[in-house]
Amino acid sequence: MAKLLEGSILASKIKEEIKLQVVSLKSKPVLASILVGDDASAAAYVKSQGKTAQGLGVIYKLHQLDKNITEGVLIDFILNLNADKTVNGIILQTPLPKTIDYKLVSECILPLKDVEGMHPLNMGKLFFGRANMVACTAGAVMELLNSTGVDLYGKEVVVVGHSEIVGKPLMLLLLEKFATVTVCHIGTSKAGKLEEHVKRAQVLIVAVGKANLIKGSWIKEGAIVIDVGINRVGDKIVGDVEFEVAQKHAAYITPVPGGVGPLTVTILMRNLLQAIKLQK
Numbered sequence: 001m002a003k004l005l006e007g008s009i010l011a012s013k014i015k016e017e018i019k020l021q022v023v024s025l026k027s028k029p030v031l032a033s034i035l036v037g038d039d040a041s042a043a044a045y046v047k048s049q050g051k052t053a054q055g056l057g058v059i060y061k062l063h064q065l066d067k068n069i070t071e072g073v074l075i076d077f078i079l080n081l082n083a084d085k086t087v088n089g090i091i092l093q094t095p096l097p098k099t100i101d102y103k104l105v106s107e108c109i110l111p112l113k114d115v116e117g118m119h120p121l122n123m124g125k126l127f128f129g130r131a132n133m134v135a136c137t138a139g140a141v142m143e144l145l146n147s148t149g150v151d152l153y154g155k156e157v158v159v160v161g162h163s164e165i166v167g168k169p170l171m172l173l174l175l176e177k178f179a180t181v182t183v184c185h186i187g188t189s190k191a192g193k194l195e196e197h198v199k200r201a202q203v204l205i206v207a208v209g210k211a212n213l214i215k216g217s218w219i220k221e222g223a224i225v226i227d228v229g230i231n232r233v234g235d236k237i238v239g240d241v242e243f244e245v246a247q248k249h250a251a252y253i254t255p256v257p258g259g260v261g262p263l264t265v266t267i268l269m270r271n272l273l274q275a276i277k278l279q280k
């Protein structure tokens with residue numbers, strides 16, 4: 001039976017380190033959060049960020065903007081935060097209203113304040129193995145992998161999902177560790193090849209958003225399974241991997257909820273401290 005990789009335990013350890021660093025600063029770190037409109041999932045994420053920030057001594061400044069805001073006004077708002085020396089980090093909550101181009105607007109965030117690690121400059125640094133701030137979910141997955149003590153060198157790692165916030169940055173972080181990385185996506189499934197790839201994964205990371213996409217019987221004996229997916233099924237939250245069967249084959253597996261999720265916000269706060277160092 002697999003050992004559970006619980007994000008909250010790891011998050012508590014990292015938070016203790018963050019708290020120590022925060023008290024050593026001259027002034028409290030300030031994280032500006034921009035929430036446009038009234039999306040329920042974004043509002044829930046904001047609440048969790050605010051609570052984590054408070055527990056760490058970080059000032060969380062929430063800016064709630066009208067859903068009818070124009071792209072131009074939103075960009076001006078961000079430019080003001082860029083120029084504000086009291087603000088250390090900026091996070092633009094998603095999803096944004098359909099009238100706003102996320103890529104265009106998020107690129108206006110000063111790279112040194114981009115605590116989500118999504119600015120092209122920060123992504124580019126990741127490409128060259130010189131990342132300052134790594135996309136939070138990808139960073140959380142790497143922390144979980146690191147906590148197993150398993151050396152990734154030469155391991156067959158399969159990532160399912162190639163989004164810009166999870167799969168793509170992970171691919172680069174895993175290559176840094178000299179893992180042999182295969183990235184699967186919808187095209188892999190459509191070609192009928194997903195099972196074949198998953199079955200040979202010594203490390204499997206899934207970030208798709210489809211409940212039970214990965215059958216438990218596909219998991220290689222002794223594999224490490226990191227399930228990033230969050231899906232609501234009835235009144236339950238489940239991941240993308242068929243957990244009950246998968247845990248019989250894996251050596252390590254993340255529960256959903258309670259795996260990657262609790263760590264993501266912690267990595268965001270760690271990025272904020274990194275941002276402060278860079279701003280100095």
Ligand code: NAD
Binds near residue numbers: 188194
């Ligand atoms: P996305 O929609 O941007 O990307 C989905 C990826 O899955 C794409 O690469 C797509 O090609 C692939 N895909 C879709 N259907 C597929 C199929 N049938 N077979 C194989 N691949 C398929 O998603 P995202 O933003 O990366 O999020 C993915 C999941 O991770 C969601 O459930 C999201 O809620 C969750 N998530 C969790 C956290 C966390 O902190 N725990 C953070 C971010 C995202």
